[in-house]
Amino acid sequence: MSCPLHPKRLFLCLLISLAFFVVDPSSQHLEVKKKQMREKVREMFYHAYDNYMTYAFPHDELKPLTKSFTDSLSELGNLKLEHLPTDYNGSAVTLVESLSSLAILGNSTEFEKGILWLSENLTFDIDARVNLFECNIRVLGGLISAHLLASDPTNRLIQGSYNNQLLRLAEDLGKRFLPAFETPTGLPYAWINLKNGVMENETTETSTSGCGSLILEMGSLSRLTGDPRFESAALRALRQLWRMRSSLDLLGTTLDVVTGEWIEYSSSIGAGVDSFYEYLLKAYILFGKEDYWRMFRSAYMASQKYFRHGPWYHEANMWSGKPTYWQLTSLQAFWPGLQVLVGDIAAANSSHREFFHVWEKFGVLPERYLLDHQIIHPTMKYYPLRPELAESTFYLYQATKDPWYLDVGETIVKSLNLYTKVPGGFASVRDVTTMQLEDHQHSFFLAETCKYLYLLFDDSFVAKRNYIFTTEGHPIQVVRSWHEKLPENYFSGNWTLSKSGAWESRASALSLQVCPSIALNSRRPEQHRESACHVPDVQINHKCWSNKECGVDATTCRLRTCSGVGYCGLWNPL
Numbered sequence: 001m002s003c004p005l006h007p008k009r010l011f012l013c014l015l016i017s018l019a020f021f022v023v024d025p026s027s028q029h030l031e032v033k034k035k036q037m038r039e040k041v042r043e044m045f046y047h048a049y050d051n052y053m054t055y056a057f058p059h060d061e062l063k064p065l066t067k068s069f070t071d072s073l074s075e076l077g078n079l080k081l082e083h084l085p086t087d088y089n090g091s092a093v094t095l096v097e098s099l100s101s102l103a104i105l106g107n108s109t110e111f112e113k114g115i116l117w118l119s120e121n122l123t124f125d126i127d128a129r130v131n132l133f134e135c136n137i138r139v140l141g142g143l144i145s146a147h148l149l150a151s152d153p154t155n156r157l158i159q160g161s162y163n164n165q166l167l168r169l170a171e172d173l174g175k176r177f178l179p180a181f182e183t184p185t186g187l188p189y190a191w192i193n194l195k196n197g198v199m200e201n202e203t204t205e206t207s208t209s210g211c212g213s214l215i216l217e218m219g220s221l222s223r224l225t226g227d228p229r230f231e232s233a234a235l236r237a238l239r240q241l242w243r244m245r246s247s248l249d250l251l252g253t254t255l256d257v258v259t260g261e262w263i264e265y266s267s268s269i270g271a272g273v274d275s276f277y278e279y280l281l282k283a284y285i286l287f288g289k290e291d292y293w294r295m296f297r298s299a300y301m302a303s304q305k306y307f308r309h310g311p312w313y314h315e316a317n318m319w320s321g322k323p324t325y326w327q328l329t330s331l332q333a334f335w336p337g338l339q340v341l342v343g344d345i346a347a348a349n350s351s352h353r354e355f356f357h358v359w360e361k362f363g364v365l366p367e368r369y370l371l372d373h374q375i376i377h378p379t380m381k382y383y384p385l386r387p388e389l390a391e392s393t394f395y396l397y398q399a400t401k402d403p404w405y406l407d408v409g410e411t412i413v414k415s416l417n418l419y420t421k422v423p424g425g426f427a428s429v430r431d432v433t434t435m436q437l438e439d440h441q442h443s444f445f446l447a448e449t450c451k452y453l454y455l456l457f458d459d460s461f462v463a464k465r466n467y468i469f470t471t472e473g474h475p476i477q478v479v480r481s482w483h484e485k486l487p488e489n490y491f492s493g494n495w496t497l498s499k500s501g502a503w504e505s506r507a508s509a510l511s512l513q514v515c516p517s518i519a520l521n522s523r524r525p526e527q528h529r530e531s532a533c534h535v536p537d538v539q540i541n542h543k544c545w546s547n548k549e550c551g552v553d554a555t556t557c558r559l560r561t562c563s564g565v566g567y568c569g570l571w572n573p574l
Contacts, residue, residue: 030403037406038457040413042105044426045450048441049102051425052094058121060093064425065439072440092122096139097447099146100474104451104461108157115150115158118143119165124173127195132180132188133210135173137275137472138443141217143170144224145474152477154464167224174221174230181233186240187211187257188233204258208251212241213275215283216470223482241276242295249302250318251276268315269303270329275471277303278338282468285341286476288483300342311350312371326372328358330365333388334471337395344535344552345399346559352392356408362432363415365389376433383429384440385420387448387473394456409456416449448473537568544568 048062056062056069063070071091095114102111147166150158179197180188183204190206193199214234222231244260245251253264253272269277280296283289306321307313313332315325333355339348359365365386368377390412397405419435420426426445427437451473455462466478535551537544543566544550550560550568560568 030406033410034406034457037410037413038454040417041450041454041457044413044416044421045101045105045446045454047421048425048446048450049094049098052098052441052446055424057095058092058117060091061443062094062425062441063439064422064427064441065437067424070440072442091124091139092118093138093142094443094446096142096146097443097472097474099142100149101446101451101454103146103149103155103157104454104475108159111146111150111157112159115146115162115166118169122169124169124176124194127193129191129193129199131210132177132190132192133207133213135192136177136214136217137470137474138447140170140173140177140221141470141472141474142447143167143173144217144220145470145476147224148477149475170221171225171227174218174225177218178229178233181237183257185257185260186233186236187255187260188214188237189257204256205254205263206257207254207272208241209272209275211237211255211257212251213279213471214238215279216286216468216476219283219287220476238279238295239291245299246318248306248318248321249298250306250316250321251299252318262318265318266315266324267306267318268325268329268332269307269313269335270315270332274331274334278334278471281338281341282470285468286478286482290484304347308347311347311354313351314371326370327377328355328369328371330367330383330386331388333365333386334391337388337392340392340395340399345396348392348396349400352389352396355389355392356411359389359415360411363419363435364429364432366432381431381433382438383432384438384442385416385426385428385445385449387444387452390449390452390456391469391473394452397456398459398462406456409453413453444472539568542568 051064051067052062055067059069060071061069072093096118099111099114102114143166147164147170149155150162150166151164173194176194177188177192180192182198183189187206188211189198189202189204190210191199191202215231215238218230218234222228240260241251241255244255244262250267251273252262253266253268255262255264264272267273277296277299280292280299284292284296303313306316312328313335314323315327316323333352336348336352336355339345339351355365358369362376364383365388366376366380367382367384368380369375370377390409393405393408393412396402397409416426420429420437422437425441428440428442430436430438462475467475468478469475534553537551537560538549544562545566547559547561550562552558553560553570558570560570562568
């Protein structure tokens, strides 16, 4: 059974070998419920989108309580309307972010109208200081994704002619990013002026996510334009960041791009670091470069060793590995979705259930929750309509087809409509203990939150193509022509070897793009492949005191357990 490597089917293949419970998704009751919920999410999207187009377009984002706008991605957001530059026509960030969602919802008319407006009106030649990371994932990623969707004739989204207008805009924006990378370390400044480059006395502080989560968009831009500068700049920054890791394979949260010194030593899977992990794995899926997988595996194993405490993940000092902050941050809710892509389903399910428990406790997910005291962080009680829990719910349902995840999605939809829906759109929650609202509808509500909820109940879009989703929820199709030659050799560990003549080769399901266990060569049945979900035992000699010291079997993807005499193995029958 062949299995293309992409973030939807890889874990489905893993689950075949894991022999997870399978619930019949074709039951009439389940399908009726999914259709009903899909339409509710569709209504949510258009309530948010139509109000943005009415009251905020072409500016960045909607203020739903006052039915006005904000230009939140740049310093223009601090200026009043009469003080905006005369050449400023608006960057329409929410429109850019909404294009891929419109495509997934099948609205070709609005999708084409959006492209036409952007091609005729959008310009980046403005004196505006923007955040490189946010502009990259929201605007550059949105333009690239929409370009790919528009240029694929099988999508039937364009009735007229499309002449790569969005790609030209993306290329112009990408070129304006390049001066940010002109530092002694190759790590980019966090802020860049779109017209004038790096400003005098610009801050040299940035985050791990800020300089380590650019490769998907800039790598895609290079593949589409043939200009290698974008991918080279992002890859140089990523490699430099990896060289700065501690001996424990941990990275801090903030650093200086000029000196290359760490500023904040606390390491985590949350804010400031989160998408670094995500982009290592997804860059491997999209581009096939072995370096990405090696970096990801080392970083992932370190996170399991130093952050994980049961289903929770605390923060730790990057140099010592000792815990620093025992807190849940809402951005961490993306982690179960990433674990699904790796095949670590049991751990993903465990963490996801804890996040959902916090959601149920408060009605939405607070920005920070103190694990050691079981209370909300006193100054971070807000919920800005974040998508991460919906995202992980979508991935876990794709992996297990357990209808419980549909119930989770339904709960999220009900909460959003009950607490955040207002006549002018959907408002962020300022305080989850009182449900006091804040006058801001972030563009990612349309780009991600509504999108993942819609895909949870209707996955027909992803069933047609192999996609990865950027950290902002923009789909990029996985195509063979973008892949480098896939390597034969992978990491060391408790290997499953396959004999070929007089030599042994170490091959994994991940490198061969096949499902584990069941993908044996019919002419050579003795040849077992190592699966992507393999986690080695803690001890090389496989000795153990408890099940926690045992990993996941390399061939069957089953959890190994500790025997009565202290050895890891597949002791439990299926």
